[in-house]
Amino acid sequence: MFRSLACIWRRRQLSAWADDALDERGARKMEHHLRLCTGCHEKLEALRALREEVRAITVPPPPAAESVWERIEAMLDGGAEAEQMAGVLPGNRGREGAAVTAWLRRSGRRWRWSAVAATVVVGLVLVWSYALRGPMMHHHLMSGEATDTPMVLDVGRYVREVGGGGLPVGFWRTYQAQSQRPGQPVEGLLFEPVLPHVLPGGYQLSEVKVLQEACCKALQLRYEADGSWVEVFQHPGAHPVDFGEATLEHRDVHGVACVVAQWPEAGLVARSFVVDGVNLVLLGALTAVDADALVAALVGNGG
Amino acid sequence: MHVNMEGAPTEEEVIAGCRRGKRWAQRALFERNYEAIYRVLLSQSGNPAEAEDLVQETFLRAFQSMAAFKSKAKVSTWLTRIALNAFYDVRRRQRTHRQLLKEQRSRSARAGTEYPGMATQNALEEELVRREKWTLLQRVLQALSDRDREVIVLCDLEEHSYAEVAAILDVAEGTVASRLSRARDHLRRAVEGRTDKSGKEPEAGSSNG
Structure with a gap:
């Protein structure tokens, strides 16, 4: 059951808590929460174990400093030439640009033309699919089974996680594009969300995931813009969301009844509202103005 | 000299x-x-x-x-x-689009085949001990986005403080905290994903025998 959004955002702070990086007030609240919430407590233990696992790993030793320095020195002595190369990738390997040019030169005219033609075709197909379907999403969701028909988000384990109900967040489509090698078409999956790709303020849809914890279950769409983020939770059921310790206010935002929640110490605000019978929660480090504009965009009044 | x-x-x-x-x-x-x-x-x-x-x-x-x-x-x-x-x-x-597609396909192919004996979290831990830990960590790390990997590397592998990482990445300390939290979450999922996909998870009911 979706018991408390408090868990969702407390969990964002668990990692900082594990690193002793919360301020005194945050730490006190976290301590209190951890005493009550076994789910978060287990999460903390798992987080610590994973962190220690990573910390215990020794990175392999580097090659001898002397040999690397000799190459750097040679390039410093190379003067202008080295400077020119510093813009590409210096060193004995990795000059992929030069390698490709040399390859084209060697392999002669026929190959050169077919490579150019194939590149143009792939480019056109990509531009076409982008224009038609919005940006491609390359996320863990993409590893689901491909199908030939559009479908509601019911890819593999995600369906199991949300209990079999396909949630109307978007569609998967397979598509094919011309490959450079004849007879081997490129296949890909496109995720086409129903909610907008872009929200006011330049927030781009960057991730779709299912939150499945002991205390709460929700579908989450994350939007990002220049280092800031907004998340839209779409949670099943018609019961109202419990915002835990937040300060609450009921307000009309662009004709939509909203519960406005704020956690000042975390710098987070949330708006909970219903669109077409679906509970949506908008969460982020937003000002009231931003949040109201985003609500309008999500209910379709955004222009 | x-x-x-x-x-x-x-x-x-x-x-x-x-x-x-x-x-x-x-x-x-x-x-x-x-x-x-x-x-x-x-x-x-x-x-x-x-x-x-x-x-x-x-x-x-x-x-x-x-x-x-x-x-x-x-x-x-x-x-x-x-x-x-x-x-x-x-x-x-x-990174051209074509490479991204190629990578993604080979990543899903790899995920299904490369870790035969791992069925549970415990098995993974044993595996971490038994095999070369670094190699395994690298595989999981490389499945993360560059931005996720970057904070894990700086905070957990290099053990820089949040303040140092904030200075390196030119972001606020709070941003480091939230990015690290997300990255660790993704790392955990990547680790669990490995165990899910290649092991004999009963409900998955899929493929490998």
């Missing part, structure tokens, strides 16, 4: 020497920071040859832009930032 270690120059002297293009100072800056920079680049790229090339690129860029270095900052922080920028520049050049 070797630096006389008896009167080893201070960091300020080294930086001043580098600003004047002195070779001994450049070498000292390299020697003092080479290993840390290499570690970050190796963890980030997952490829020793690429890491070595990027180390050269990092120091060449640093020597060329010594004037841009503000003395208040820590030189290691500044170098790490240059190293990560060099890494992202190379990635940008390499």
Whole structure:
């Protein structure tokens, strides 16, 4: 059951808590929460174990400093030439640009033309699919089974996680594009969300995931813009969301009844509202103005 | 030319020497920071040859832009930032849409085949101990996004403080905290994903025998 959004955002702070990086007030609240919430407590233990696992790993030793320095020195002595190369990738390997040019030169005219033609075709197909379907999403969701028909988000384990109900967040489509090698078409999956790709303020849809914890279950769409983020939770059921310790206010935002929640110490605000019978929660480090504009965009009044 | 270690120059002297293009100072800056920079680049790229090339690129860029270095900052922080920028520049050049698609397909293919004996979290832990931990971590790390991997590398592998990482990435400390939290979440999912997909998870009811 979706018991408390408090868990969702407390969990964002668990990692900082594990690193002793919360301020005194945050730490006190976290301590209190951890005493009550076994789910978060287990999460903390798992987080610590994973962190220690990573910390215990020794990175392999580097090659001898002397040999690397000799190459750097040679390039410093190379003067202008080295400077020119510093813009590409210096060193004995990795000059992929030069390698490709040399390859084209060697392999002669026929190959050169077919490579150019194939590149143009792939480019056109990509531009076409982008224009038609919005940006491609390359996320863990993409590893689901491909199908030939559009479908509601019911890819593999995600369906199991949300209990079999396909949630109307978007569609998967397979598509094919011309490959450079004849007879081997490129296949890909496109995720086409129903909610907008872009929200006011330049927030781009960057991730779709299912939150499945002991205390709460929700579908989450994350939007990002220049280092800031907004998340839209779409949670099943018609019961109202419990915002835990937040300060609450009921307000009309662009004709939509909203519960406005704020956690000042975390710098987070949330708006909970219903669109077409679906509970949506908008969460982020937003000002009231931003949040109201985003609500309008999500209910379709955004222009 | 070797630096006389008896009167080893201070960091300020080294930086001043580098600003004047002195070779001994450049070498000292390299020697003092080479290993840390290499570690970050190796963890980030997952490829020793690429890491070595990027180390050269990092120091060449640093020597060329010594004037841009503000003395208040820590030189290691500044170098790490240059190293990560060099890494992202190379990635940008390499990453066409076509490559992304190819990678994604091979990633899903790999996920299904490469970890035969791992069925549970415990099995993974044993596996971590038994096999070379680094190799396994690298595989999981490489499944993360560059941005996720970067904070894990800086905070957990290199054990920099949030403040240092904030300075390296030129973001607020709060941003480091939230990015690290997300990255660890993704790391955990990547680890669990590995165990789910290749093991005999009963409900999955899928493929491998």
